[in-house]
Amino acid sequence: MFGLVLGVLFATTATVVSSSPPPHPLDPLSPVELTAVRSAVLASPLVPDRPINFHYVGLDEPDKGDVLSHAYSSHGRQPTLPRRAFVVARAGGQTHELRVDVSNASAATVLSHNVHHGAGFPRFTVDEQVAAALLPYKYPPFLESVRRHGLDVGDVTCGLFPSGWFGGGGGTAKPTRARLAKLQCFVTTAASVNLDARPVEGITLVVDLDKMAIVGYKDRVVVPVPQAEGTDYRAETVGPPFNGPAVAPGVVVQPHGTGVHIDGRIVRWANWEFHVGFDMRSSTIISLASVHDADAGRRRQVLYRGFVSEIFVPYMDPEEEWYFHTFMDAGEYGIGVSSLPLQPGSDCPANAVFMDAYHTGADGKPVKAKNVICVFERYAGEVAWRHTEATLPGPMITEVRPDVTLVVRTVVSAGNYDYIFDWEFKTVGSIKCVVSLSGILEMKATSYTHVDQIKEDTHGTLLAANTVGVYHDHFITYHLDLDVDGTNNSFLKNTINRMRNTGNPATGGANTPRKSYWTVNREVAEREEDGQINVNGAPAELLFVNPGKTTKVGNEVGYRLIPAGATATSLLSDDDYPQRRASYTKKQVWVTPYNKSEKWVTGLYAEQSTGDDNLAAWSRKNRSIKDKDIVLWYTVGLHHIPYQEDFPVMPTVSSTFELRPSNFFERNPLIRMRPPNANSPNCSCHV
């Protein structure tokens, strides 16, 4: 997929020109580097057509072995690694892939070039989304429809929707290779900015994005646009009075200052160290996460690279205006591009620090994304461990260690939805991923004003008069390149199985009246098909272990995956087009051998993808995954039945999973955590 490597020599890597310290090998491309990439591409004879639109520019990270050497070599000079960009650009109706060396930003060099001939297209640029959304205003049949629907064209806003793939090219039945997308429109007025609550139901336009022209149009049915009243969510329009629930304001104060130390994009906190990257497509990337083992006196590897690879959101209405609503937010829009500034004091608490990022416009120029990541210590009143011993003579023993965690947060506003992504690091060694959903539902206009009127399937919930919140799913897939205490790991499925008490000690039984118990059977995954797990099946614990490393008593060191709800799998039929594109969504867990190019669960080109380049397609090779550098793919899944509380803006719903050390440490790593200096008469924790 990364195509033909041209006979261009690598630029030497010793000539980084910068007034600031040299970047970390996994730092996102800086504005200087992005500018250099753009210049190199524009200057290259390999892409003669104009205009050139930059759909993706991201770090082409150095080889993993080199990065690991850089990060964990304890002595000697760290090697200087090349700085390279991977670019996907459209020009002359073709998709170009380029690798550009920017080790020397004043002499950036195109290393390779390839024209993509397979299925699918890169993400929409913001510029073309804007340009396309303006086309209807100059399209007479649309203007006529707007009048027919009784609307003022000045109140109508349109948005670009991917057409999906339904057996041909461009979302049609014909196997064309055009970049066809759809436009649908909404009413907004001063009374309400909630466009999703006020769809102009029945109208769909088809746009050819390369020609930037409307090539299809349908005004199928007139449905009343829901009223504006009650749909807005801005404080200035809904109140005063603010008679909703009132809580006392509260602020976390850290009397001895912060415990977070940030050096460039390296974060050090408590026993953790990791790098915070960023990408146009995947947003925040956590890399090189390692945990200090106080007993062993050394840092130990946990996660080489973790990020959200895709958010797949299929809607469950087969109607003309809805059947193609099968979004792949990362691949079709870019969730990095959709990561917008966080609000200090409300998106993140007062003790948060913020980080910026950069992506590129269609013209290839860097775009600053300010405050898109925040990092804060979370004081949620939790307990790390405790015990009260009341059974011994003498004073009661009570030992409690309060829990503080570190959160790295990004908010992705993927159109109507807002996803709050937290990477939460725990002193116990866990990484907890939290995804919280808020924002606005996609709503469908209907003539119904009361559920008693409804006779057939409306494919959603009547939320308000003339307003249906359409059923849909969310499948959020994490790429988790775990390296548990080293790169070579195995994936274990430890099944929990009922046993009958045989009475025979040789088979684990005993001569007692107990009839049954359970035990654990260890299954090592040999090949990819062994690593594909539906976690809603028979009980099992799923671990990444390092078969080359054991504890003193001989347990393999490991981390285990702990799902915690939100384990829905796709209910679409296997032959349905959206399901073919996201065929990995029938199992929450997949394990693959590490392959640098396998980052995007929906493939490099998710827009109009056909499923020929996704996680399930790669895994059909059924490669060996035992004692190898392996990657965990985990999908958080939710079936979303809307309720009236989700209107006009949704209260947050959160889902989590945890990666937890499991025989990784010799013992509870918090046993030697300093106790709080509590002044309680019952506290035996004074020292």
Place this chain on the structure above:
Amino acid sequence: MFGLVLGVLFATTATVVSSSPPPHPLDPLSPVELTAVRSAVLASPLVPDRPINFHYVGLDEPDKGDVLSHAYSSHGRQPTLPRRAFVVARAGGQTHELRVDVSNASAATVLSHNVHHGAGFPRFTVDEQVAAALLPYKYPPFLESVRRHGLDVGDVTCGLFPSGWFGGGGGTAKPTRARLAKLQCFVTTAASVNLDARPVEGITLVVDLDKMAIVGYKDRVVVPVPQAEGTDYRAETVGPPFNGPAVAPGVVVQPHGTGVHIDGRIVRWANWEFHVGFDMRSSTIISLASVHDADAGRRRQVLYRGFVSEIFVPYMDPEEEWYFHTFMDAGEYGIGVSSLPLQPGSDCPANAVFMDAYHTGADGKPVKAKNVICVFERYAGEVAWRHTEATLPGPMITEVRPDVTLVVRTVVSAGNYDYIFDWEFKTVGSIKCVVSLSGILEMKATSYTHVDQIKEDTHGTLLAANTVGVYHDHFITYHLDLDVDGTNNSFLKNTINRMRNTGNPATGGANTPRKSYWTVNREVAEREEDGQINVNGAPAELLFVNPGKTTKVGNEVGYRLIPAGATATSLLSDDDYPQRRASYTKKQVWVTPYNKSEKWVTGLYAEQSTGDDNLAAWSRKNRSIKDKDIVLWYTVGLHHIPYQEDFPVMPTVSSTFELRPSNFFERNPLIRMRPPNANSPNCSCHV
């Protein structure tokens, strides 16, 4: 079960003698009332035998209708309701049940008396646990064994274990009716107070609790006691140095003071109001939880009464010393009695307020349990709702409402385990229950020092030399008497089912290339068997709805149950004795018609219970549950495979479920929450 009502007239209820305000009808019995109850029982000719041991004394709450009238009658004088106690006492080898009226504490009256003739016994008193634990020191065969095991009797501590029920009476094969329990012993020295880590494996004693004498003894095998080193968890013994993970201290400051208003045991906070009760058996009880609906301008009922009904913990080792380890902590010990003082600043944050409680000793005298409940506003940096709208012309719109919640916390130290129980109230209308497990594992001594030596099933994980953490389950069952906007509710199972696109609008299809989608099928539970659900089965949403109340657009008002992991069900075979006693553990969800006597999921007499009086037994009547006052029973279930990190004290593992309004409100109840006065340049939330 509550037996013969004697011909004693109810004391008049207008003569409450108290210098403090009259108690709330659901307030736990006060020390004055408990003392009066004791006097009345001791003075009663109905229980002539001596001594009388009080195993349970709790509030016999007024009839639900009366309590509801008291709580929700908006005008006129609140009725004064009787104050009554329910007592279970042992005397003369019999289990006595008494109801005592203490409306006039200076003239308490026994209202009814019954002798229990069925299976099972009340919980162990603390006094008899202490007395029994001392018996081995005067039992020569035990002293001889201690020598044979190479131990110093001064280092040995014994504890009382329920013998369970295995087909007869008293945990033996004989159908006796003796209160037989078991004693097992542990080594503690100055070097380590971690008794669970140092079992004297192989020795089991049987004690007759009524005779308070050892009636059985077995010293089956000598196994090395694990060494003390590395087992202690007290700060004073493990450090300094405290070289574990160090975090910056942090304190929540509330510049405008607390938002919590406590009046007696009524807590008012934000849009919530509820009563915090307490019981010897179930610990904290949340009652009369209602939420203010700002749009409707009124308080609306949500939860009449919620509490932890049982914690069932079966171990998975069939051996002689382990097969009967099938604990029912509430029924056998009392988790209220096991609720110990919380540590300010570590068990609960600095902004917490504390509440006391009372239970009774075996002599019936009140015992103060100080600081056993804390209430605090939780500032965890979460977001209640947000949206950034970037698709409209003009400045970007960002509206964010930070989330603050209210936590009511209790910690139950059930012997080795510490359960942190949180009731978390959310402004969105949710009640989230969180159970966090910490404390000490039950460990088994073994001759193994390395996993390579192990050939057969050890029924656990080798955690350290000579130490196996034994496999076990936790089943924590909540009694949740939801009254969604009134007492009469129905239970809905809304199944999520795949549909094939027929192309026919009459059946919900459409003439589009989409082949499949899902829809929701509503199933109203008619009878109890319809309300027994394994939540790991086919996807469905489970709701309590009020069929008599709809929103303006006609949706039934409801609350839904959202499990979030920890949905394990029991793997024991149906014919196994522990499973018969806890036969409800194969489904997480049960729904029963309200019945005041059905509080205890393992029956009123859990100790040596046989399963004839538990949730499953009651539900065999298969009563109607449609449009009735119904109760939800939800069991949080975990299979616990120990890992080395759980040694010598376990880092907290948390599990949650949520009761969330679902078409209960007309819209998002937080839409009119006051926005934060943020000073961000990107914030459009100033007003």
